[in-house]
Amino acid sequence: MSFCCPLCCHSSLQVTEEVREHLKTPIFDNWQWEEAEMLVLLQVMYTDLDFMTAFHIELDVLQNFLFEVYCHYNNIPFHNFKHCFCVTQMMYGLIWLTDLRNKLSRIDLLIMLTSALCHDLDHPGYNNVYQINAQTDLALRYNDISPLENHHCAVAFGILSKPECNILKNLTCDQYKHIRGGMIKCILATDMARHNEILNKFKVMQPVFDFTNKDHKEVLMKIMVKVSDISNEARPMAVAEPWLDCLLQEFFNQSDSEKLKGLPVTPFMDRDKVSKPSSQTNFIRFVLLPLFTELTKLFPCPRSLDKGSNREQWLNELQKYEDALNSGVFRKSEEKGSQNKCSICPCSKIISLEFRLINLEISMSTDVCTLKI
Numbered sequence: 090m091s092f093c094c095p096l097c098c099h100s101s102l103q104v105t106e107e108v109r110e111h112l113k114t115p116i117f118d119n120w121q122w123e124e125a126e127m128l129v130l131l132q133v134m135y136t137d138l139d140f141m142t143a144f145h146i147e148l149d150v151l152q153n154f155l156f157e158v159y160c161h162y163n164n165i166p167f168h169n170f171k172h173c174f175c176v177t178q179m180m181y182g183l184i185w186l187t188d189l190r191n192k193l194s195r196i197d198l199l200i201m202l203t204s205a206l207c208h209d210l211d212h213p214g215y216n217n218v219y220q221i222n223a224q225t226d227l228a229l230r231y232n233d234i235s236p237l238e239n240h241h242c243a244v245a246f247g248i249l250s251k252p253e254c255n256i257l258k259n260l261t262c263d264q265y266k267h268i269r270g271g272m273i274k275c276i277l278a279t280d281m282a283r284h285n286e287i288l289n290k291f292k293v294m295q296p297v298f299d300f301t302n303k304d305h306k307e308v309l310m311k312i313m314v315k316v317s318d319i320s321n322e323a324r325p326m327a328v329a330e331p332w333l334d335c336l337l338q339e340f341f342n343q344s345d346s347e348k349l350k351g352l353p354v355t356p357f358m359d360r361d362k363v364s365k366p367s368s369q370t371n372f373i374r375f376v377l378l379p380l381f382t383e384l385t386k387l388f389p390c391p392r393s394l395d396k397g398s399n400r401e402q403w404l405n406e407l408q409k410y411e412d413a414l415n416s417g418v419f420r421k422s423e424e425k426g427s428q429n430k431c432s433i434c435p436c437s438k439i440i441s442l443e444f445r446l447i448n449l450e451i452s453m454s455t456d457v458c459t460l461k462i
């Protein structure tokens with residue numbers, strides 16, 4: 090497939106079968122691709138999930154839509170177009186890995202993929218707490234209720250309201266309503282303030298989960314978008330590590346601004362308090378693992394069952410990581426003025442966590458010289 094868009098009007102990318110298959114895996118490395126190429130790959134996702142034929146989407150309309158989406162992401166360290174691409178690609182990979190094509194309707198898959206694509210549109214780089222404390226226009230407009238997520242969603246439907254970008258224009262009224270309702274729910278669900286509420290609902294449904302039950306499907310779709318949104322650590326370390334740098338850069342920008350303006354300083358964004366390992370340990374233990382654990386209960390895979398409970402395996406790994414942390418293996422960046430390097434041997438490896446999510450089997454390892462732990 091070749092593709093031309095206003096971004097790359099004189100260049101086109103040939104997508105080989107190998108790339109197509111790789112695109113379906115969570116080990117896909119976004120850092121190897123230009124943004125213009127990502128636009129092509131997004132087009133491949135819509136095509137290979139049969140959306141073009143199922144929903145009568147014209148190729149030029151899809152291209153216009155994707156380009157407008159690209160234009161509405163800001164040039165900020167983390168919540169930018171590359172993040173949008175990664176979240177959409179993880180959603181795409183999960184759809185294949187969990188065989189959702191045979192469990193959910195095509196229209197629900199379209200909702201999930203398009204929600205992932207649009208979920209952070211026009212993100213300003215400062216989170217909801219900041220919006221509310223600084224009484225920004227967004228907080229005023231949305232009465233302090235998920236101002237960012239409401240905005241992302243409104244921008245998405247603003248783009249779709251342009252006929253030349255409206256990939257939903259050939260659908261029936263009912264189909265359009267279903268997609269609009271679904272996307273609003275999925276995008277609003279990415280507000281982390283609602284994390285426990287949504288996860289708890291999913292946990293309660295687990296033992297009796299029913300793919301034909303509307304409420305169950307709705308919660309699953311929200312969970313899938315949420316998992317994709319926070320899944321950087323489920324990727325190979327070489328992919329995840331630069332993302333953590335981007336995230337911390339955006340966090341630090343916010344806390345610097347909070348200090349300057351005399352606003353409450355968000356502790357997990359404070360450059361004087363946060364290190365890479367401390368940030369990731371807490372995030373992985375309290376946010377990522379509980380979410381992935383629930384998801385793998387619904388989509389168990391034979392390979393991971395061979396080795397006993399995935400969850401126990403992850404917790405063991407996490408314990409090892411924390412033991413290493415407590416025994417001083419990790420050197421905090423602020424102590425030594427360098428990045429988080431292994432401090433007990435000359436290996437000089439940057440410390441990070443490595444999650445690999447392959448067929449929903451997630452393992453975690455630390456990037457320190459394990460011999461010395």
Ligand SMILES: Nc1nc2c(ncn2[C@@H]2O[C@@H]3COP(=O)(O)O[C@H]3[C@H]2O)c(=O)[nH]1
Pocket residue numbers: 168216279280281318319320321322333336368369372
């Ligand atoms: N510490 C940490 N936080 C993350 C990571 N990935 C996502 N997040 C947080 O999860 C949040 C998901 O919603 P947001 O995009 O608002 O902001 C994101 C970050 O605050 C990560 O790898 N580490």
Ligand SMILES: [Zn+2]
Pocket residue numbers: 172176208209318
């Ligand atoms: Zn996001």
